[in-house]
Amino acid sequence: MAVSSAELGNLPIKKLLIKQSVPASIGILFMSINILVDTIFVGQWIGSLAIAAVSVVLPITFLISSLGMALGIGGSSIISRALGAKDKEKALHTFGNQIMMTLGLAIIAVVLGLFFSDEVLLLFGANGAIKAPAQEFFIPVLYGVPFLALCMAGNTVIRAEGKPRFAMIAMIIPALGNIILDIIFIKVLNLGMFGAALATSFSYFMCFAFIFWFFLFKSELRIHLKHLLLDAKIVSEITSLGFVTFARQGVVAILSIILNHILFIHGGEHSVAVYGIISRMLMFALFPILGVTQGFLPVAGYNYGARQYGRVSESISTSIKWAAFLATLIFIVILIFAEPIVTVFTNDPRIIAETPSALRWVFAASPIIAIQLIGAAYFQAAGKAGPALLLTLTKQGFFLIPLVLILPNYLGIFGVWISFPIADLLATTVTGFFLKREMNLKLVTTEDGI
Template sequence: MAKKNAKELGQKPIGKLLLEQSVPASIGVLIMSLNIMVDTIFVGNWIGPTAIAAINVVLPVSFFIAALGMAIGVGGASIISRALGANNYEKALKTFGNQIGLTLLLCVSLAGLGLIYTDSLIPAFGGKGEIFDFAKTYYQIVLYGVPILGLVMMGNSSIRAEGKPKFAMIAMVIPSVGNLLADYILIYVLDWGMAGAAWATTGSYIVSFLFILWFFSSKNSELKLTWKHFGLEKQIVKEIGSLGFVTLSRQAVVSITYLLLNNILFELGGAPSVTVYAIVARMLMFVLFPILGITQGFLPIAGYNYGANQPQRVRKSINLAIGSASLLALGIFSIIMIFPEQIASVFTQDPTILKETPAAMRWVFAALPIISLQLIGSAYFQAIGKAIPALLLTLSRQGFFFIPLVLVLPNYYGLWGVWISFPLADLISTLVTGWVLKREVQLNLKQA
């Protein structure tokens, strides 16, 4: 039965498949994004606006370590999807075993280093002045759970590679709901402050991990491992690394972006400007949920059908994914442009932050309707195992365009130079991705 589910990726109509894969993925991303956003609302209203800035300082460090698990998961999932499409189940099992070993080795090592160098890393990421003590409290507790989060991110990608999006969705929903309940108890009821917020987050990682462990131990998964599958195999590790490096590089650039922005904004406007960025960043995570859900749903469909040598189905999946994601993005864009003041007031009542946030939000989201092409276009190359174009396109938006812009424009335009860098980078990277994707489809996905 499990194998039949995987084979359906190459048999069912693309529209139905994309709906089946994307809706659970979108719900999972939505719940996770709501968790992050509501967590920020709780922290802002129950602890204070400086606490929001403190969490924003910690995120790039914890996210980068957790991104190792995500990178290994996404890289391995591409191999697993294509292996299942080619009926090579032994390779799928070996890949999964190697994913687990690599995730544990790398995430535990980096989390340990992160804890050793706490006092150096926090200021480097913008945790200065009044932000430092809040950030240190949150950082130390959250980092204990980051290796577990790495395993969760890795396992979630592997579940989706099997064609089981509903279980992947549940794995994201459970910790999100648990985190919010724990926030209420630990922050509001017990008044643990930043420590309560941190323990709520770490506990949620553990709950999600236990569910994923249950999934792979049950009959729902076809990836049934034996000890022989855990031995690292050079060729598989290399392939996981080359494809996963795309995701890891993207997260590394995200961490660098946070580092730069936290420091630039602190110099230009102090802690309030860092808080404004934290609010906008949470909204960015939240509003992208349908686009990211469609992208995640698209990945196993494209990978499986590419492995099964069905180019027409791959082409159709690309067109449907980009078209549907763009329509949804347009609707979300309209809401943000009309109601930025109301959105900002949900997070805090601080007058300085309420004054700065709406204009920043409008500029940051100005190119939202077109970025679906960039996200799905770069994800396509990862799905089919072409690491180099996937890497370059993934890095283009923030690495090649945004970082240079944000280093230059604030020197001339101050805070406005920071915010205008976002839509400019989105526009340029989307044009580049569109050209590369069109060329790839014309050359390698010819109609029969």
């Protein structure tokens, strides 16, 4: 049964986190399986260059669609706290403003992407033989990006009002749809990269259709035309909190640009394909940790808005313990089964030889990343945009990008892979310091309800 918004402040924290995190984890699992299977299909049915092409294009589309994710998470933080404070009108107005901002910005970004497609693809690493399949994949996917942006925004709002089961279904539908359409368009109709792109775009629309139905018939947030009118104060608050997420995605995009170029310089197209496999495994293998983080956000946000700080502190501690345990199990699986995992994606002997070792190094610090993820999520849930932005950018922006730029000059391709666990260790240390200080000063010394 779904959790109502009021129950976020009443049910036991462990029970709440289970109800929020399990559906979130299942939804992320299906989304990750979708991306994983998509990569396997293009790798086995089209070729290893297709994996490299997808690795170039997806960061571009995710950067554009992350406008919706950013505005969704920023707005959902406001909505959770507004529902906790019993201010439903603010929650409605925030949701309406989210919709208008997401739609407008996504359309502008897509138009720019269409006009400057060659330049954008080259910037993101469509070098050499990667360029042709990347171009074939990019344009059809781009047309579906506004639907993806609206899905990302809507999904976070569904969680904010305490209905994670519907958010889970919204992630499962396009995942299954894309896998089925991949088989039809790539295998049966032999449409190659164009078919893979069509399947992806149609799956985005399927997700949008479900979320649109949810807000028409199942949501507590029944908005009217007046709620769609932009309010400067709400827009500013959504933007300041949403910028945290968009900045993170922007840094991820910059990281993708740097990685694709450095890998191409040091190892050619096949090294770009190696990272394509690793990046998919990062999204897939870490799904339970990301699910715990997603489940944590509305619980922490609602109780922070309700000034029940003891419950916020308990949700932080419990989420970190659960996520750390799951991350440790994942690392053990990667450590043992790296070789057979890689052979699922490709038969290319060069990629099979290089990827397992790289995969193990990239996942080496997985057991400690729970502190980093939950810590950054807490500050966002609490509406503290400054610390949230700082901690969100810590791994990729402050540590990983400089390490990737420096270490390969001395260690070659190995310098790229070793940069990941070093960045995780440094980012976790910084986040742990800020989170511990916040819990000692704000969540322990302040009485609930005051």
